[in-house]
Amino acid sequence: MAQILIVDDEKDVAQSLSAILKDEGHRTTLAGSGTEAKEKIKNHIFDLVILDIWLPDGEGDDFLKEIHQDSPDLPVIMISGHANVATAVRCLHLGALDFIEKPLSIEKILSSVQNSMKIKRLEVENRTLKSKVSQDYKLLGKSSIMEEIRRMISIVAPKNATVLITGENGTGKENVARQIYQSSSRNHKPFIAINCAAIPEDLIESELFGYDKGAFTGAISSKKGKFELAHEGTLFLDEIGDMSLKTQSKVLRVIQEQSIERLGSDSSIEIDVRIIAATNKDLEKRIQEGLFREDLYYRLSVIPMKIPPLRERKEDILFIAQHYLEYFCKEFGIFLKTFSPQAEIRIKEYTWPGNIRELKNLMERLSIVVSSEIIEEEDLPLLSFKSASPHANNFREARSHFEKVFLKEKLQVCGHNISKTAELVGLERSYLSKKLKLYGMESED
Numbered sequence: 163m164a165q166i167l168i169v170d171d172e173k174d175v176a177q178s179l180s181a182i183l184k185d186e187g188h189r190t191t192l193a194g195s196g197t198e199a200k201e202k203i204k205n206h207i208f209d210l211v212i213l214d215i216w217l218p219d220g221e222g223d224d225f226l227k228e229i230h231q232d233s234p235d236l237p238v239i240m241i242s243g244h245a246n247v248a249t250a251v252r253c254l255h256l257g258a259l260d261f262i263e264k265p266l267s268i269e270k271i272l273s274s275v276q277n278s279m280k281i282k283r284l285e286v287e288n289r290t291l292k293s294k295v296s297q298d299y300k301l302l303g304k305s306s307i308m309e310e311i312r313r314m315i316s317i318v319a320p321k322n323a324t325v326l327i328t329g330e331n332g333t334g335k336e337n338v339a340r341q342i343y344q345s346s347s348r349n350h351k352p353f354i355a356i357n358c359a360a361i362p363e364d365l366i367e368s369e370l371f372g373y374d375k376g377a378f379t380g381a382i383s384s385k386k387g388k389f390e391l392a393h394e395g396t397l398f399l400d401e402i403g404d405m406s407l408k409t410q411s412k413v414l415r416v417i418q419e420q421s422i423e424r425l426g427s428d429s430s431i432e433i434d435v436r437i438i439a440a441t442n443k444d445l446e447k448r449i450q451e452g453l454f455r456e457d458l459y460y461r462l463s464v465i466p467m468k469i470p471p472l473r474e475r476k477e478d479i480l481f482i483a484q485h486y487l488e489y490f491c492k493e494f495g496i497f498l499k500t501f502s503p504q505a506e507i508r509i510k511e512y513t514w515p516g517n518i519r520e521l522k523n524l525m526e527r528l529s530i531v532v533s534s535e536i537i538e539e540e541d542l543p544l545l546s547f548k549s550a551s552p553h554a555n556n557f558r559e560a561r562s563h564f565e566k567v568f569l570k571e572k573l574q575v576c577g578h579n580i581s582k583t584a585e586l587v588g589l590e591r592s593y594l595s596k597k598l599k600l601y602g603m604e605s606e607d
């Protein structure tokens with residue numbers, strides 16, 4: 163059901179149109195002039211305007227301009243009994259969603275209203291989604307370190323130079339990449355992200371460069387790769403330190419030549435892509451070990467940016483915790499919660515090995531499982547590993563107790579997912595799985 167303003171000086175037409183729309187469950191308001199319509203728009207909320215092209219106090223297309231200036235999100239359908247093609251084209255160019263000639267067809271009017279409301283709903287959903295995405299990748303913190311990162315982003319973003327972002331897992335490397343993209347001239351073009359560590363080596367090239375039909379068994383149709391999809395936009399190569407030397411060589415050639423070849427094709431496709439890469443690995447060390455190409459490293463690190471771990475900007479920890487706690491309480495429709503002074507001390511003193519990702523996951527859990535408005539220190543029993551088991555008689559027993567408590571906490575943070583936990587704590591998945599079996603804490607992916 164929509165609230166619709168009908169602007170037409172022909173009372174019979176306006177009343178007939180109103181009756182038709184009311185029969186469909188809509189609510190209507192009538193205005194006989196552009197001036198009256200503007201006054202009603204100023205004082206009421208409408209979902210749609212149906213506007214006649216000829217009005218006693220001016221032309222409808224002039225009022226259309228004013229409506230879009232004052233209420234850019236308000237959809238308008240133009241109607242007319244004596245207009246030509248040029249007038250219709252002009253109105254559509256000025257932002258009208260449709261132009262319908264009189265005598266009005268009931269089917270056409272109802273179809274146009276339905277389509278207009280659908281477009282408005284999609285625009286609202288799109289804005290909401292963009293706002294949520296923007297919130298999800300917001301850079302949080304008021305420390306001098308974060309202010310410097312924001313300053314660097316403002317300098318780097320307008321340029322097309324390649325950026326290499328380094329930092330531990332969970333520090334927000336993708337957030338920085340998206341902020342660079344959002345502040346760049348390419349922000350109206352695609353942002354394509356690919357996690358180089360998450361894709362098997364035998365599939366990474368087809369993901370990056372695409373393939374033609376028949377390139378390999380199962381290639382029943384052609385497919386664009388990430389480079390092609392990111393044309394004129396930004397390609398984010400996450401965890402590039404895990405890319406094989408063979409694929410590194412091909413990526414280097416793409417950067418140099420600004421063209422790609424799909425698998426199974428001999429023809430080149432020109433591309434215009436800005437590359438932002440990220441890794442938690444020490445690439446200079448991997449170069450010495452022969453695991454990363456030095457020439458690719460220099461191509462990627464035109465603008466190097468290092469994101470510090472959360473423990474190096476302790477003044478941001480409580481601010482970020484409070485932000486996410488409030489965010490999840492609102493997200494789940496739960497009453498807002500706060501920390502007790504003792505809980506605040508525990509949160510600030512903890513080293514957060516999983517960085518912001520770990521902190522965010524914990525705040526989501528606390529927003530759900532803590533029933534009171536105040537989160538107390540006892541609600542955070544696993545944030546401190548300073549003391550060993552009171553029953554430990556030697557170093558080995560104390561270490562085992564620590565490992566068990568530590569891994570139990572990380573499993574809870576990661577929803578009992580072994581792969582995510584392994585990434586969070588920096589262990590190989592197979593090694594972590596053995597540890598969990600040893601301590602009787604087997605979980606499922």
